[in-house]
Amino acid sequence: MTHEPSAPPSDPPTDQRTVLLRGGEVHSPADPFATALLVDRGSVAWVGSEGAADVHADGVDEVVDLQGALVAPAFVDAHVHATATGLALTGLDLSGAATLAEALDLVERHARARRGGVVLGHGWDETRWPERRPPTRAELDRATYGGVAYLSRVDVHSCVVTSALVAAAPEVRAADGWDEQGPLTRDAHHVARRVAQGSVGESQRRAAQRATRARAAELGIGAFHELAGPDISSPEDLAGLLALAREEPGPQVLGYWGELGGVERARELSALGAAGDLFADGALGSRTASLRADYADAEHAGHAYLSAAQVRDHVVACTRAGLQAGFHAIGDAALDVVLAGLREAAAEVGLPALRTARHRIEHAEMLDAAAVAALAELGAVASVQPVFDALWGGAEGMYAERLGAERALGLNPYADLAAAGVPLALGSDAPVTPLGPWEAVRAAAFHHVPAQRLSVRSAFTAHTRGGWRAAGRDDAGVLVPGAPATYAVWEAGELVVQAPDDRVAAWSTDPRSGTPGLPDLTPGTPAPRCLRTVVDGRVVHDVEGALT
Structure with a gap:
């Protein structure tokens, strides 16, 4: 039985069109050999083989030639912090810094670009640096020219800040987790984070x-x-x-x-x-x-x-x-x-x-x-x-x-x-x-x-x-008739069945196994490329010219 969520859905209304996708591979327990999918008004209406697709082609609003691409349920990321993620995507991301010196250089360049504005950064990890330590407050003060800065560690459970931020929130010194020189943890980190978040305006947040x-x-x-x-x-x-x-x-x-x-x-x-x-x-x-x-x-x-x-x-x-x-x-x-x-x-x-x-x-x-x-x-x-x-x-x-x-x-x-x-x-x-x-x-x-x-x-x-x-939804995340048409189309190469012991199963490409395949994810292989993402029948990402 589906456990109904207590909140209304957050997304816009479903697409009302009818779309037939054909000529690819469809990852569906309804038919392990499926090569075509029919979507009607935001729901999966039919899954089947290319030979039967013509029966469903009449009257559809769009026919998509998959050209061998894989259609699979779209992913669900079960743990995200959207605003912090977006700030890292659009701002100061320290996760790629190979050394403490490189991180400080990134901070300084970002501070110059901000022209005195608050510096928000994320992703430093001292365990990956040859220096084996986080930046000191004095180093950050120099890198930011005395400005306000908050830099969260990669796990977001500690941070380093500048003296200007401490001056703006003197209560941080009395909080559990305060450290005169090292990273702030526990309540002191929460205080510092609230100060940092307070600098993010509505337009920047959106x-x-x-x-x-x-x-x-x-x-x-x-x-x-x-x-x-x-x-x-x-x-x-x-x-x-x-x-x-x-x-x-x-x-x-x-x-x-x-x-x-x-x-x-x-x-x-x-x-x-x-x-x-x-x-x-x-x-x-x-x-x-x-x-x-x-x-x-x-x-x-x-x-x-x-x-x-x-x-x-x-x-x-x-x-x-x-x-x-x-x-x-x-x-x-x-x-x-x-x-x-x-x-x-x-x-x-x-x-x-x-x-x-x-x-x-x-x-x-x-x-x-x-x-x-x-x-x-x-x-x-x-x-x-x-x-x-x-x-x-x-x-x-x-x-x-x-x-x-x-x-x-x-x-x-x-x-x-x-x-x-x-x-x-x-x-x-x-x-x-x-x-x-x-x-x-x-x-x-x-x-x-x-x-x-x-x-x-x-x-x-x-x-x-x-x-x-x-999230209490048992009807979604699988491409079967009646399910929401929330899926992604992938340029994925040959599909295989990988066991958890490093092997590609010997029967992985034998259609008699009846097991839907997935891309080869052996370490070192490139991740599949997403050509299109669809939510309740509505296209929310499309690589121009990839699908016709």
């Missing part, structure tokens, strides 16, 4: 949100989950994004408001839940994720922001209101708290009601077997970001530096979650990692730990249908 939606459409993303909250953005930011998505064609936006006890605010904002980045802890890179044992490179175990009782009360309130609850939880100690709170909530509202609500855990990285089993029992959705493992996993990556190799190699157990029946929804956490759905599927299929790899097909399903199911 431009950033448009940039994110346009980039998502270019990548075959038909919808994304906006994870808003009082420590991340603002009610006005979420309301503005949802309004923009109603007014202008583009990927659908599914909004969440992550505020403890925020049921009424979530309803006011037409959010699907008081869920998302409601912080139970921080992040591993900033050493603020809450652990059972100390970090390998620090004499503390991170920071916990919630108690089990707070989790319980929030989950009970959301369940009774018909909304999703959800929590950001990365460390094992934070997950212990969230799972304990969910169990206590189940004792109050009943396990069936709790499972029906599809409450969420964002990131869910540091899971042992007992935690995986608990997630399955409680019906919680794991909203995960496989590119985290690609960037920071393995025996020698940042996770190993923070945790030691043994604990690091236990992170992100995707195969264990899937085997236990835990619903998976894939996302990017943009701007933490860039929007890039095929890279997320690749990262899940080629996890650093071979035993935790998903098949490409399973990862693709988690990044398409899984994202809709995480």
